[in-house]
Amino acid sequence: MAEVLVLAEHTGGEVKKVTCELITLARRFGEPAVVWTGPGAQQGQPRCAEFGAARVYVAADAAFDDYVVAPTAALLAQLVTEKAPSLVLVAGTAEGKEVAGRLAVKTNSGLITDAVDLRPADGGDPVAEQSIFGGSTVVHSRVTRGTPIVAMRPNSVPAQAEPGPAELTPVSLTGQADGARITGRVVAERGERPELTEASIVVSGGRGTGGAEGFEIIEKLADAMGAAVGASRAVTDAGWYPHQFQVGQTGKTVSPQLYMAIGISGAIQHRAGMQTSKTIIAVNKDPEAPIFELADFGMVGDLFKVVPQLLDEIGRRSQL
Amino acid sequence: MNIVVCVKQVPDTGFERKLKPGDGTLDRASVDGLINELDEYAIEEGLRIAEARRETGDDAEVTILSMGPQKAADSIRKALSMGADKAVHLLDDGLAGSDALSTSYALAKVLHQTGFDLVICGSESTDARMGVLAAMLAERLGVPQLSLASKVDIDGSAIRVRRVSDDGYHEVEATLPAVVSVVEKINEPRYPSFKGIMAAKKKPVQTLTLAEAGIDPAAVGLAGASTEVVDFAERPPRQAGVIVKDEGDGGVKVADFLAARKFI
Numbered sequence: 001m002a003e004v005l006v007l008a009e010h011t012g013g014e015v016k017k018v019t020c021e022l023i024t025l026a027r028r029f030g031e032p033a034v035v036w037t038g039p040g041a042q043q044g045q046p047r048c049a050e051f052g053a054a055r056v057y058v059a060a061d062a063a064f065d066d067y068v069v070a071p072t073a074a075l076l077a078q079l080v081t082e083k084a085p086s087l088v089l090v091a092g093t094a095e096g097k098e099v100a101g102r103l104a105v106k107t108n109s110g111l112i113t114d115a116v117d118l119r120p121a122d123g124g125d126p127v128a129e130q131s132i133f134g135g136s137t138v139v140h141s142r143v144t145r146g147t148p149i150v151a152m153r154p155n156s157v158p159a160q161a162e163p164g165p166a167e168l169t170p171v172s173l174t175g176q177a178d179g180a181r182i183t184g185r186v187v188a189e190r191g192e193r194p195e196l197t198e199a200s201i202v203v204s205g206g207r208g209t210g211g212a213e214g215f216e217i218i219e220k221l222a223d224a225m226g227a228a229v230g231a232s233r234a235v236t237d238a239g240w241y242p243h244q245f246q247v248g249q250t251g252k253t254v255s256p257q258l259y260m261a262i263g264i265s266g267a268i269q270h271r272a273g274m275q276t277s278k279t280i281i282a283v284n285k286d287p288e289a290p291i292f293e294l295a296d297f298g299m300v301g302d303l304f305k306v307v308p309q310l311l312d313e314i315g316r317r318s319q320l
Numbered sequence: 321m322n323i324v325v326c327v328k329q330v331p332d333t334g335f336e337r338k339l340k341p342g343d344g345t346l347d348r349a350s351v352d353g354l355i356n357e358l359d360e361y362a363i364e365e366g367l368r369i370a371e372a373r374r375e376t377g378d379d380a381e382v383t384i385l386s387m388g389p390q391k392a393a394d395s396i397r398k399a400l401s402m403g404a405d406k407a408v409h410l411l412d413d414g415l416a417g418s419d420a421l422s423t424s425y426a427l428a429k430v431l432h433q434t435g436f437d438l439v440i441c442g443s444e445s446t447d448a449r450m451g452v453l454a455a456m457l458a459e460r461l462g463v464p465q466l467s468l469a470s471k472v473d474i475d476g477s478a479i480r481v482r483r484v485s486d487d488g489y490h491e492v493e494a495t496l497p498a499v500v501s502v503v504e505k506i507n508e509p510r511y512p513s514f515k516g517i518m519a520a521k522k523k524p525v526q527t528l529t530l531a532e533a534g535i536d537p538a539a540v541g542l543a544g545a546s547t548e549v550v551d552f553a554e555r556p557p558r559q560a561g562v563i564v565k566d567e568g569d570g571g572v573k574v575a576d577f578l579a580a581r582k583f584i
Contacts, residue, residue, distance in 0.1 A: 068483065068492055111420065292563050306571045
């Protein structure tokens with residue numbers, strides 16, 4: 001059975017959830033082989049095993065952490081040549097897509113980004129589902145040249161455990177790939193909250209919060225729900241909340257189990273970033289707000305009345 | 321300094337966009353085209369870098385590079401009216417249906433012809449939203465990739481950018497020539513002035529065909545595509561949800577819904 005290469009996303013040795021999703025998905029097409037760059041593979045191995053990885057190719061060279069994207073793409077291209085996988089899966093994060101783009105050039109292979117599902121067609125070849133134009137159109141497409149490379153949107157396919165050996169197999173990059181060097185890293189404060197694109201629950205605030213002070217209630221609700229915080233463009237443009245938390249056309253695309261849009265009208269720019277969320281709750285004082293067209297549950301009311309009451313209610317019920 | 325800004329004309333996101341029955345490519349004819357929003361930030365950054373260079377007595381020129389149908393000329397003209405010096409329009413019916421892989425190939429061919437010290441792109445387009453072009457161009461041109469930049473500093477031939485990451489940002493350095501892609505928030509794109517609009521009418525726009533750019537026609541367009549659409553459909557509208565008005569117990573009702581769906 002041919003291998004399916006899965007590029008691991010990890011911080012230190014901690015495997016990201018999307019990687020567990022990709023290993024699960026890889027099992028539909030062949031033998032999952034994780035590609036691990038940088039240190040931490042020992043620590044991450046049990047997680048890869050839990051979801052059924054047959055092996056973990058480990059390239060621990062520091063270059064992978066020190067240079068932007070290029071060495072990782074070079075390593076994957078080398079493994080595509082050496083191992084002849086039937087498919088390469090990467091996380092549909094900004095960086096994952098860039099790796100995929102360079103790999104596509106190196107191997108002259110077709111690339112599909114932002115897939116929300118991937119299934120074998122009759123011949124076994126992968127057919128990807130994408131949700132485009134802000135979620136208004138569903139497209140199925142396939143790669144017709146080279147080794148298919150697919151960048152999956154996080155939270156699209158549930159991770160399901162099935163044990164595998166996840167045998168650690170050292171590999172090294174032959175040749176040099178450097179380019180742009182990373183000289184510093186600054187991590188933004190997000191406390192103990194999950195990462196926006198990975199989170200199962202996202203609580204987002206919009207113009208209705210009225211300002212940076214009003215936006216604090218969004219953080220409170222997010223913390224009560226164990227959720228990530230998102231923001232509409234109106235909020236980040238006005239400087240009420242940092243830009244990297246913007247959900248929408250020019251920001252992040254999220255696909256959580258639950259999306260709570262608080263004080264967000266739901267302009268197309270915003271919907272493009274959250275329309276594939278599984279369950280959507282909206283709180284807005286304007287009954288005509290387009291967000292209500294998407295909402296599974298909509299509350300027409302003042303968010304500064306509804307949310308504090310909701311917070312009390314969550315607190316009260318957690319005591320029961 | 322030779323700065324080339326890649327500009328894509330995209331369908332206005334304010335209108336309904338569709339795929340064409342048959343080949344499943346984007347219907348660009350039925351919706352107004354405008355400059356991809358993130359490319360406006362790329363143009364602005366290019367202009368600012370060129371202005372700073374000129375202030376120190378160096379030469380600097382900003383060239384707009386766009387691949388697209390005839391009507392992309394409107395977007396090119398707008399970029400020139402913002403202040404770019406000249407433009408190259410890669411225009412050939414054989415390009416229709418090109419995917420990211422072949423687009424990067426075609427643009428790299430033209431960039432080899434124009435030469436460049438710095439290539440600047442928007443970090444993604446609002447139509448395909450792949451976010452891969454800058455990475456693909458860097459790979460094809462064999463130069464450093466400084467993508468997702470929220471800040472760019474150039475000192476001689478050294479370039480430093482602040483690269484937005486999932487959890488903050490990275491400081492990244494390289495030596496020119498290089499490819500940069502920018503995120504919004506890097507700057508505030510200027511509006512074309514009346515003077516700029518008038519001046520743009522006289523600025524040179526070079527039109528290149530596939531043959532003139534030395535591009536293999538088999539490697540671009542639908543024929544050169546490395547992916548194909550199997551089928552597509554409009555998403556059925558979401559099933560209408562329950563919308564209720566807050567009667568003083570709105571928070572409790574939201575909590576009830578959350579509890580019923582086992583979120584709390």
